[in-house]
Amino acid sequence: MDLHVETDADLWEVEALMDLCFAPGRTALSSYRLREGVPPARDLCLVARGRGGEVAGAVRQWPVLVGTARAMLLGPVAVHPTRQGEGLGAFLIQSSLDAADRAGVERVMLVGDLPYYRRFGFGVLPGVTMPPPTNPDRVLGVWDWVGVAGPVTRALP
Ligand SMILES: CC(C)(COP(=O)(O)OP(=O)(O)OC[C@H]1O[C@@H](n2cnc3c(N)ncnc32)[C@H](O)[C@@H]1OP(=O)(O)O)[C@@H](O)C(=O)NCCC(=O)NCCS
Numbered sequence: 001m002d003l004h005v006e007t008d009a010d011l012w013e014v015e016a017l018m019d020l021c022f023a024p025g026r027t028a029l030s031s032y033r034l035r036e037g038v039p040p041a042r043d044l045c046l047v048a049r050g051r052g053g054e055v056a057g058a059v060r061q062w063p064v065l066v067g068t069a070r071a072m073l074l075g076p077v078a079v080h081p082t083r084q085g086e087g088l089g090a091f092l093i094q095s096s097l098d099a100a101d102r103a104g105v106e107r108v109m110l111v112g113d114l115p116y117y118r119r120f121g122f123g124v125l126p127g128v129t130m131p132p133p134t135n136p137d138r139v140l141g142v143w144d145w146v147g148v149a150g151p152v153t154r155a156l157p
Pocket residue numbers: 021022077078079080083084085086087088089090091111112113115116
C-alpha cells in the first residue's frame with residue numbers, strides 16, 4: 001500500500017471513491033458548506049493506492065473556525081468497499097492526525113460515529129455547534145478543546 005499526500009492528479013479518483021462510499025447527495029451535507037471556497041489542508045489529505053495503482057482509501061482535512069479559534073475538520077474519509085475492515089481506515093485517520101500534529105495543529109474535529117472514532121481519542125464536543133441539520137452527538141473532537149466553543153464556520157483564506 002502506497003500512502004501519499006493528495007495531489008491534483010488524485011482528485012477525480014478520490015471523488016469517485018467518495019461517491020462510491022457515501023450516499024448520493026453527500027455534498028448537500030452541512031460539512032460541505034464549511035469547505036466551500038476554502039482550500040483543503042493539503043499536507044493532511046492522504047491517498048492510499050494498492051499495488052495496481054488503484055485508489056483504496058482517502059482522507060481529507062479542512063481548516064475551520066470554532067468561535068474564533070482555528071481547528072481542522074477531518075473528513076471525508078473513505079475506504080473502498082472491497083478493502084473495508086482491514087485497518088486501512090484507521091491507518092489513514094491516524095496518519096492524517098499524525099501529520100496534523102507535526103504541523104502544529106492544536107485541535108481536530110469531525111462529524112461521525114463515536115464508537116468508531118473514540119479509538120483515535122475523539123470525544124463529543126458539547127459546546128461546538130455545526131450548521132444544522134447535524135446531530136450534536138456526532139460532533140467529535142480531539143486534543144486541546146479547553147475553552148473552545150461556539151459555531152463552526154468557514155475559515156476563509
Ligand atoms: C468508516 C470507514 C472509513 C472505515 O474504514 P475501514 O478501513 O473499514 O476501517 P478499519 O478497518 O480501520 O476499522 C474497521 C472497524 O471499524 C468498525 N466500524 C466501521 N465503521 C464504523 C462505524 N460507523 N461505527 C462503529 N464502528 C465502525 C468496523 O465494524 C470494524 O470493527 P472491528 O475492528 O471490530 O472489526 C469505511 O468503512 C468507509 O469508507 N465507510 C463508508 C464511508 C463512511 O462512512 N465514512 C465515514 C464517515 S463519518
